Amino acid sequence: MFKFDEQCNPRQISLTGVRAIVILALLNLKPCTFQEIKEFLINSNIVTREYSIDTIRIDLNTLKYVGCDISKATKKTNNMYILRSHPFQLTLDEDEVEALAKIYKNIYKNLSIERILEYDTLFEKLADAIQDEHIKEYLRGISVLKGLNKDLINELLSDAYKNTRLTIEYKPGASKSVEYDITVEKLAFRSDKLYIYCYNHTINKRTFLNFSRLKKILARALRSETVNVDDVYVEFELKNSQNYSLEETEEIISKKGDVIQVRGAYYTDFIALQRMLSFGPDCIVISPDNFKEQIVAKLQSMRSQYD
Amino acid sequence: MTKSLSKVNAASLKVLYTLQLLFERDLEMNELIKYYELYHNEYNSNFVMSKYINTCRYCGIDIKKINNKYQIVNFPIGISFSENELSLFNELKNCCEKMKVQHLLENMQEILNKINRRAERPISPVSNAVIKDANIKTFEKACLLSQKVKITLKNNESIQCEPIEVSIKDDEINLIVFDGTNSKSITPDNIEQVRILPQKSNNKFLPTTVLFEVKGKLAKNYQLRAHEEVMRILSNGDLLIKNRFEDKIELFHRLMRYGDNCILVSPKLYVAEMKEFIEETLKNYA
Numbered sequence: 001m002f003k004f005d006e007q008c009n010p011r012q013i014s015l016t017g018v019r020a021i022v023i024l025a026l027l028n029l030k031p032c033t034f035q036e037i038k039e040f041l042i043n044s045n046i047v048t049r050e051y052s053i054d055t056i057r058i059d060l061n062t063l064k065y066v067g068c069d070i071s072k073a074t075k076k077t078n079n080m081y082i083l084r085s086h087p088f089q090l091t092l093d094e095d096e097v098e099a100l101a102k103i104y105k106n107i108y109k110n111l112s113i114e115r116i117l118e119y120d121t122l123f124e125k126l127a128d129a130i131q132d133e134h135i136k137e138y139l140r141g142i143s144v145l146k147g148l149n150k151d152l153i154n155e156l157l158s159d160a161y162k163n164t165r166l167t168i169e170y171k172p173g174a175s176k177s178v179e180y181d182i183t184v185e186k187l188a189f190r191s192d193k194l195y196i197y198c199y200n201h202t203i204n205k206r207t208f209l210n211f212s213r214l215k216k217i218l219a220r221a222l223r224s225e226t227v228n229v230d231d232v233y234v235e236f237e238l239k240n241s242q243n244y245s246l247e248e249t250e251e252i253i254s255k256k257g258d259v260i261q262v263r264g265a266y267y268t269d270f271i272a273l274q275r276m277l278s279f280g281p282d283c284i285v286i287s288p289d290n291f292k293e294q295i296v297a298k299l300q301s302m303r304s305q306y307d
Numbered sequence: 308m309t310k311s312l313s314k315v316n317a318a319s320l321k322v323l324y325t326l327q328l329l330f331e332r333d334l335e336m337n338e339l340i341k342y343y344e345l346y347h348n349e350y351n352s353n354f355v356m357s358k359y360i361n362t363c364r365y366c367g368i369d370i371k372k373i374n375n376k377y378q379i380v381n382f383p384i385g386i387s388f389s390e391n392e393l394s395l396f397n398e399l400k401n402c403c404e405k406m407k408v409q410h411l412l413e414n415m416q417e418i419l420n421k422i423n424r425r426a427e428r429p430i431s432p433v434s435n436a437v438i439k440d441a442n443i444k445t446f447e448k449a450c451l452l453s454q455k456v457k458i459t460l461k462n463n464e465s466i467q468c469e470p471i472e473v474s475i476k477d478d479e480i481n482l483i484v485f486d487g488t489n490s491k492s493i494t495p496d497n498i499e500q501v502r503i504l505p506q507k508s509n510n511k512f513l514p515t516t517v518l519f520e521v522k523g524k525l526a527k528n529y530q531l532r533a534h535e536e537v538m539r540i541l542s543n544g545d546l547l548i549k550n551r552f553e554d555k556i557e558l559f560h561r562l563m564r565y566g567d568n569c570i571l572v573s574p575k576l577y578v579a580e581m582k583e584f585i586e587e588t589l590k591n592y593a
Binding site for chain 1: 314315316318319320321322323324326327330357358359361362363364365366367368382383384385386391392395398399402403406410411414415417418421425475476524527528530544559560561563564565566567570578581582584585586587588589590591592
């Protein structure tokens with residue numbers, strides 16, 4: 001509840017004005033009956049016991065006159081006055097929401113899923129507080145978790161923390177659903193999509209599954225099980241290095257002019273392969289040899305498409 | 308305003324009107340009196356207006372006189388934000404400062420003004436220093452006005468061109484221009500000065516349309532980028548994607564990442580260059 005500023009000289013305030021603001025604040029907190037409002041006003045020394053239902057009607061009419069939408073206290077509302085909207089609500093215009101969306105889109109890739117969930121809740125809270133339907137919709141569309149099951153995300157985060165082994169139903173594309181036994185290691189975005197990074201016991205390797213294709217969790221093992229799988233380590237030389245930003249899991253081993261030698265750790269060899277290919281001619285894989293062979297084979301296959 | 312004036316409390320109404328005016332904007336006393344008279348057809352003296360302001364203050368609405376203007380610093384009615392929620396706004400503000408785009412900075416400041424009214428501990432304003440990035444500011448203005456610009460680079464080269472947009476990607480800002488033949492991306496760090504020219508932009512900039520095919524698993528999971536659309540779904544489920552505006556080199560690097568799940572289809576020049584790009588990469592292992 002708000003605090004009265006006792007410092008104010010009582011002769012320099014309008015008590016009826018105070019009444020109106022207090023009723024607005026009370027109703028903003030929760031729907032109230034006449035009796036509840038009266039009790040609060042009496043306890044705050046704003047009115048006497050004589051405060052009547054007729055006076056509150058005048059106070060409510062005054063609030064309605066400035067744009068408050070307040071319901072009547074009827075049997076249907078449990079004899080409560082309900083404040084539906086008021087002119088002192090938070091407002092955001094389209095330009096402001098557009099700015100929020102642009103800034104958010106620029107940082108979410110560097111955020112943890114937990115933080116992205118916090119943003120999702122914040123945008124939802126802002127949308128709830130705002131009257132304008134168009135702005136509400138805009139705000140609800142900002143989050144990258146839009147349309148995803150947040151409870152399930154939270155469950156998986158908890159599973160990742162506890163190393164819980166799960167049996168899931170997963171639908172890869174148009175083909176039939178499959179059952180996988182997995183241990184979730186983390187959740188992260190790749191190309192604007194949420195993926196479950198996990199050890200897949202069914203196929204005995206690490207993989208990343210599209211979260212939106214997870215149909216349901218069929219079972220959870222009671223015991224936790226730590227999976228010890230190493231990342232894929234690749235050493236490579238990178239020319240024109242000033243044109244690239246290294247990822248968190250990549251470290252510079254040596255530097256000569258704008259040529260750097262980097263050691264990177266990647267979740268799977270597929271991710272490592274994509275990363276090396278993305279550098280184009282600026283990258284030469286140094287080790288391991290089998291990975292180098294994979295790169296060459298992939299490049300040959302790519303070239304053959306243009307013959 | 309459906310209720311008739313006879314059924315309302317006049318004094319309360321005046322306090323609420325005063326609050327509404329201050330809710331809209333920060334006002335000096337004489338402005339407050341003037342606006343009140345304008346909107347509500349009634350003159351109030353300094354003394355009366357002060358009484359209404361004090362009434363609001365008594366209810367916990369923190370109204371301070373800053374630079375001679377009455378300003379609602381804290382408004383405890385309605386939505387409020389936790390420390391953690393404020394840290395999210397702070398994170399957005401910090402990111403926005405790095406982006407250095409004037410209209411984003413201005414809008415962020417407007418948002419903070421509104422949020423701070425509902426916060427126990429207000430977030431510090433958007434840094435003035437970053438707003439003063441004059442070259443980006445001038446370029447943005449030229450985009451809005453559709454005026455040509457002259458960009459002088461730090462190596463003393465200069466380009467007369469049409470401004471297209473300020474592009475922001477992963478905290479990196481680039482000014483995208485059309486020099487009459489191609490679109491170019493210029494880093495603000497390399498710019499000495501941007502000057503708006505009196506000539507209007509011809510708006511002849513037509514971005515190259517690039518077509519590429521994505522196949523197999525990638526086609527099932529492909530996430531369309533901004534300025535991309537699916538042109539056709541092929542019988543085997545592969546997709547033909549149309550891409551515009553993306554910087555050529557960036558696009559090449561991205562398509563390389565997709566390996567043999569992707570093939571560039573047109574324009575011919577790009578196809579030849581892509582092939583060359585792959586061959587150059589292969590030469591590294593010869």
